[in-house]
Amino acid sequence: MDIQIETPLNTDTLNDSFDIVARQDKADEAIKVLRSDVDEVKARIDKIGKAAVRPAIGSAAGQEPSAEVKGFVDGYLRRGRETEVKSMSGSSPADGGYAVPREIDAMIASELKEISPIRQIAQVVQVGSAGYRKLVTTGGTASGWVGETAPRPETDAPNFAEIAPPTGELYANPAASQSMLDDAAFDLEGWLASEVAMEFARAEGAAFVNGSGVDQPRGFLASPTSMAGDAVRPFGSVQYIGSGDADGFDANPEGRLIDLVHTMKAGHRQGASWVMNSATLSHVRKLKTTDGAFLWQPGLVEGQPDRLLGYPVIEAEDMPDVAGGTFPIAFGNFKAGYIIAERSATQILRDPFTNKPFVHFYATKRVGGQVLDSSAIKLLKIEA
Template sequence: METENEMTGGAVVRPVLEGARQDSARANGAAFEGFVRSGATMEMKAFTGVTGDSGGFTVPTEIDAVIDRTLASISPIRGIANVVKVGSAGYRKLVTTGGTPSGWAAETDAPGQTATPVFAEIAPPMGELYANPAASQTMLDDAAFDVEAWLADEIATEFARAEGAAFVAGSGVNRPRGFLQSPVAAALDGVRAFGTLQYLATGTAGDFGDHPDERLIDLVQSLRSPYRQGASFVMNAGTLARIRKLKTANGAFLWAPSLDASTPATLLGYPVVEAADMPDIDANSVSVAFGNFRAGYLIAERTETQILRDPYSNKPYVNFYATKRVGGCVSNSEAIKLLKFAAA
């Protein structure tokens, strides 16, 4: 009888699962769901039916087939940023700074030469996010729920959490560079160096000061009008809770709750994105961002998350090796403004 190696020409076939597929090997035919998102290493212990907390609790048949879990806070920067698909890790983008110079001339005047536009190159730092959980074949066969689909969902959730954190505060070393890791200065647009974000100080360390509504209005108006179309606030839940309690001098709330589920609540007329990875209000913290992130932050990702189901390398375990290559950085430093809770 031919062996598996002989039938495949000596090579062991290991299917790479990309996106989503139907797992015909399982009796229930569960969908192996789509995965992804980026950031850092995820560690999961090997599942077995021998020890309780490593998977054994799931083996008895008298068990609820749906596993409850605590929901992780995921930063939704991907939803407001500019996301591009790339073919390699060497992605580059050119940006003109200041536009193309122009001039005026009379009808009979010979036009003079104008200055050459200035270009800046954007190269988002990229890194590979991976997860490599394992489950024993007995666990896959006997568990009262679809272990493979559950692992796929866990990987997707962890990838989303990790990349969300990187888009806000990533170091740029083997991962995206978060917008809070960009250099900052109080100088206005046209004066700051390209790639440096402008911050506005509240005037009080760790607080909004005497007129918090004025500080927020100054932040909004510091963003030039072309970028205010499509702009949004970004802050965490703690900062948002404080801002929702703020009132103007005549007693009106700055926060405008939504009367329709399809319409988001607004702050000074702009939507608020709640990002768990933004810092809490503290002395010299940068806890509120306002800007057009579609124009200001670039996410570059290499195809979809890939998952290799590997039952051969670590018998009797089945490894699920998932990878995702993603990068990110500020692409237009004039499109994002920061509120710094500092005296100056």
């Protein structure tokens, strides 16, 4: 005879088990919801990041491009329809092309300022015509002291000199295939602004430093030079000091650089900076004082320029290397010392015929430049 003993059912244990399962289900559901929220946030961040990469063409970020920009980009640049831009710009191909809308021109100007080192620190003026002229005083206005009732004798009139920066037409000729233009997702305006700005910046950088002044700006290194001080030096000539060695720096490079700084008036030293190429900067970064400290100081905050003797260092690759007879280092307040005069509007002419199947975009702009105040720029020359 089998004897069966029934074990009493423990309801408390079952309830506990059900509670654990329920809590686990709730936790899994919460994790799923959390993951979904995280994925949504990541997708939004990616979308914002992609939008930030493309420059905003509208009048404000997030707005649609203006009708002028749409007509210029979709009508003229993509399809070559000139009727849409003739009424807006009032220009024609015979004038050298069509003036780009101000939004695209602002994109080009913004990238130019970021890429071109001298443009970042020089004085830039916009002109409506091809030329620019400015009168500057060379001796200042005379003055004197008199008593309260004493007569006022006539003072000498100031002397003036005319500044007329040599100008030239800067051009770039980027090309795109027809399939690129037919692709609606292709950011034509952003690509064109970047290509034009990159080529303009390369040509500008060379001209603002070494330009001859013939159909191009006159660079500050192409100006007359003299060892004479500001009081006796001819107007327009730039002062320099020697490095003390025919092939490089002498045994006291710190002293030479300090002398170069203090050849400049105190007022111009506020806002002054060093200009040199990367090869010269590599040499200067190794220079030490007599007690072993480096002259060069890295920027303490990200985005801030490195410093030499307390002044920021700007790298301009068109500056010469350290060699006998060259001027590898410039120190100056370029806002006061060098002027860039440019006609604000960039002209673009669409050319689908010269190099089929590519479409060229011939962009031009008139730019000039020269030394404005020679007392605001000083040079170091490699010589004994």
